[in-house]
Amino acid sequence: MAKNSHIEWTHHTFNPWWGCKKVSAACDNCYAELWAKRMGHQLWGTDAPRRFFSDAHWREPLAWNEEAALAGRRERVFCASMADVFERRADLNPARARLWQLIHNTPNLDWLLLTKRPQNIERLVPWKNDWPANVWLGTSVENQTLAEKRLPFLLKNPAAVRFLSCEPLLGELNLRPWFKKKGLHPIDWVIAGGESGGHSRPMHPDWVVSLLNQCEKFDVPFHFKQWGNWVPADLINEPVRPRILELGNERPITMARVGKKLAGRILEGTTWDGVPLAPLTHA
Numbered sequence: 433m434a435k436n437s438h439i440e441w442t443h444h445t446f447n448p449w450w451g452c453k454k455v456s457a458a459c460d461n462c463y464a465e466l467w468a469k470r471m472g473h474q475l476w477g478t479d480a481p482r483r484f485f486s487d488a489h490w491r492e493p494l495a496w497n498e499e500a501a502l503a504g505r506r507e508r509v510f511c512a513s514m515a516d517v518f519e520r521r522a523d524l525n526p527a528r529a530r531l532w533q534l535i536h537n538t539p540n541l542d543w544l545l546l547t548k549r550p551q552n553i554e555r556l557v558p559w560k561n562d563w564p565a566n567v568w569l570g571t572s573v574e575n576q577t578l579a580e581k582r583l584p585f586l587l588k589n590p591a592a593v594r595f596l597s598c599e600p601l602l603g604e605l606n607l608r609p610w611f612k613k614k615g616l617h618p619i620d621w622v623i624a625g626g627e628s629g630g631h632s633r634p635m636h637p638d639w640v641v642s643l644l645n646q647c648e649k650f651d652v653p654f655h656f657k658q659w660g661n662w663v664p665a666d667l668i669n670e671p672v673r674p675r676i677l678e679l680g681n682e683r684p685i686t687m688a689r690v691g692k693k694l695a696g697r698i699l700e701g702t703t704w705d706g707v708p709l710a711p712l713t714h715a
């Protein structure tokens with residue numbers, strides 16, 4: 433699916449800047465920080481600078497927008513893989529204002545704004561009750577505590593689509609309080625996955641199967657991105673070194689660290705590529 437992005441659930445990735453500051457457990461092994469360091473940039477933390485880009489970089493989405501229009505389809509843009517659009521810093525405000533204008537100028541693109549700082553959204557967007565139809569607004573929730581903290585802030589904003597990224601999934605999530613009624617609920621999409629990278633933490637299969645079951649029960653599109661580095665050992669048909677893990681209060685589980693490619697993205701015997709139909713509307 434991804435054309436100019438390595439992320440399965442989007443066509444393109446756009447970064448208005450690079451750099452961020454860690455805010456919760458999901459950030460512990462932030463791949464973006466590692467990637468920036470590998471490229472020779474120290475951009476993480478309060479005192480570090482952020483990296484900004486040229487006009488040529490900002491023109492790329494305009495070209496994607498034209499291509500999508502010519503092809504008669506909508507394309508998704510993930511914003512941002514190397515930053516958090518809602519980080520509060522004065523030096524980010526000019527790039528943020530430019531981003532809002534760019535979103536306005538690219539009506540054939542659906543912009544996926546994913547944040548771990550939903551408490552800042554209301555203050556930083558120029559929209560109140562008139563959100564553009566091409567903004568999909570999401571927050572990351574890796575465990576129940578953060579779901580309860582971040583979801584109320586996400587849901588205050590009437591974006592066309594509201595979604596959750598449960599990746600890396602670090603504990604069981606109960607989203608039922610928000611999935612109140614079949615076909616009528618405030619969350620339009622759930623993306624889930626395990627962690628990859630050097631220090632990745634395993635995801636208990638019961639956590640992700642529970643999420644899948646909740647989404648199925650309430651008709652919420654579900655996308656399973658990956659197992660990450662760890663996978664239940666019985667899903668792999670080649671010799672592995674299984675380990676019995678005890679994760680939280682869950683039943684012990686035999687998993688193997690095989691790398692994200694071999695671990696794949698099969699869950700309950702199939703792939704899950706749910707995506708909401710856009711545009712939806714929230715009052």
Ligand code: SF4
Binds near residue numbers: 464465515516
């Ligand atoms: S919010 Fe995202 S980009 Fe920022 S440190 Fe956390 S994982 Fe990395």
